[in-house]
Amino acid sequence: MKSLESAILLLIVLSAPILAIWSFPSLPGPADLVIANGTDPGSIHPHRATGLPEGRIIQAIHEGLLLIDPRSLEPIPGCADRWEISSAGTRYRFHIQPGLLWSDGTRLTAEDFRRSWLDLLDPLQGAPYGDLLQSVVGARSWRRLETSREQVAIRTEGESILEIELEHPVPWFLYLCAQTPLQPVHPEADGRAGPAIATNGPWVIESWRLRDRIRLVTNPFYRGPSTPHLEVIDFLAVESGNTQLNLLAAGMAHWAVRTPAAAIPVLREDAQWSSMWHADPYLGISFFRLNLERPPLDDPNIRRAISLVLDRQQLCHDVLGGDPEPALGFIPWPKPAIERQRIKMMERGLTQEIHDLLPGYSGMAMTSDPQKPVMTAAQIAPEQWAYEGHDPALARQILQRAGWRVPGSPEGRAIPALEILHPSSGTHSLVAEWLQLVWNRELGIETTIQSMEWRSFLDVQRSVDYDLSTSSWIADYPDPASFLTLFTTGAPNSRTGWSDQEYDQRVASALAEPRLEERMKLWQQAERILLERGPVLPLWSMTSGNLVSHQVEGFLPNPLDHHDLRAIHRSSR
């Protein structure tokens, strides 16, 4: 018995080192660039991917018709070396560069783009971003299965011409041509992605270790316009912001895409970190959805008052770490933030030009002054914001006039309690507690806070079973349309049940308006309706947050948070 006992014990003890030698991964050599890329990517098929970690990888291993210049944010040649747009702005003709190859050495032609784009639109394939191409003639009816694939106006001429006809001018169409869903997919991919599937970008996947890293190496068959500087790139699957920070501090990563909120004040102020910390204005808005069917939010006076008492500057500074900008309306307003960014970069000796995000959109220039409905950004003072800035006294007056009871005055009806619904992750609870405090102190409104796991939260939000719910929106393309089509009647992501005929009309007119200036005016009118009557309470314009090692060069801050690896290289520092 003794010997059996010893044998079992010995076997158990020895199994661990044996297992260690057997299962420990072979050490990959060093990479030129290591990116702590966030969550382990889901699908990296261009038609199926939805998140930013996936997008960064797809941009490196695929190449679209066009690329976005990280300096000017203008579309530049990718697979297409030139293009023509008809005078009406509805017909695009792209010339595919001759001699392009897939990473398996086969020819890449205009037909590959046509097939990929039709697959993206195919209603039965269920690509989440298929609607990016719905303005193509014939696309909408095919997506409703009323017509066929052949009737969609995406055509080829020979191997090198791709022609697209749109229902109406889409000013952001060239920008779309650089986006991940519109990248060409290999004919044999059949919905799959990974090392075995050929791609056409400057890099290919060498290995994919689940929940560890995806390693890219240069694609020997790449014939595109870029000259990538990096030979080996590692995308680490590191979910935790703290761990990303640790890896960067230890020199084991060069770019951390997520940092813990608690570290942001140090990253901003500490000299060792501040030159690596890029918190740049970003085309995203944080807001609350309001349920206009429930009292007291059905009263516009209450909606106006709960907004007026908010000192958004204080929220951004004290609660959010200081990087985000107060929202002045529903479209994020990067202009003042961009100005600040420009100054910050000049201080650092950088001379890169930062561009306005929505050229032609005077943006939050809508003010409370009806004489000057449109102003340039530099002229706007906080008291002229669309939300009239921060004015608790005015808020109380408004409520009193409407017959509600406010602190310091016993008359009027008591305001029913509100419930704030937020997802349980991130800084949402801090924001909710701040709102609870301010509304109670200034207006005497009782607020309860309900925190929910993300998918349960989405489920409640979708069924509009809330008073106020935490929300955010990041633009799919740099145009007001990406924000303002969100709340048209029946839009799939409205999640408010709100419907306003006048608003719908303005949005429809703006979408169909070919003249830029007129379009922008229509967008501004639509935004004004949304702010005055609509179900939104904007809080702050988002900022991107990247921590980038000094060894990385060519990382150019921009309001799209677009960082093409083709432009990035390592310095010897």
Next chain:
Amino acid sequence: MSSLLMRRLLASLITIWAVFTLSFFIIHAAPGGPFDANRDPPADVKRAIEARYHLDAPLWSQYLDQLVGWIQLDPGPSLRQPDHDVASILAAGFPISLLLGSLALILGTTVGVLLGILAALRPGGVLDQLIVVTASIGLALPLYVIAGLLVLGVSFGLGWLPPAGWQTIPSLVLPVLCLSLLPAAQSARLIRSGLIEMSTEEFARTARAKGLSPFSVLLFHCLRPALIPLVATLAPTAAALLTGSLVVEQIFAIPGVGMHFIQGALNRDYPLVLGAVLLYTVLLQLLSLLADLLTWILDPRLRGEVR
């Protein structure tokens, strides 16, 4: 013995099926679905995506599909990572968790048993009190606090070990240390109390009366019976350690399977959650069987009963 083994195996199979069935219906009862996002695609596109993964089928039919899939060891693709099937996701992470967990188990148990013996040598003495307090702290402190302190001190203070990553053998040290704390503290307490209890038994008194030193009595006469309760608690501890730890995997960026239990559920990645739960259940059943076997070896009284 063999009929006992057969009965145990049958009970294990029924347990595994029951856990699978319960887990399937509980995870499907949770609100929301795997393809919910801040930006929903239009309703018909969403229906097409759900149809691709048979999520439009009635629940009982999905249940049968999954059950048959698992019986054939081919549960299909993960819903969040459709480029990979669930079996390969678990197969990629399990050796890593197994390695970390077994190293932590061996280290923790060995250290714990040694500390338990030292503490039992002089109950109430300074060493005993020190070990009891340390073990209590080890049990009480949350793992993320210990891990954070270790990273701060060992990686950034002393610069000895990498703070995270799964690249070199040194990157194993901190996660193994963290994971070994719980089994070390548990076994130190169990062995200490077991030895103290055993040393009051008649056989120990007889041994001492025969002139054996207290140390020899503890080591050669009391340790063996004192190990029995430890072996019994080791099965669930080992199953938990070998299937990874969410906290340790997250802090040290370890690509094990521990994360799938939480993330799979949060993402409503139904097949992946079921896979993770099945992995844990099967392992727990196997280890319980092993623990029974070990107890049987350690305790001669049981052998008589089984025969």
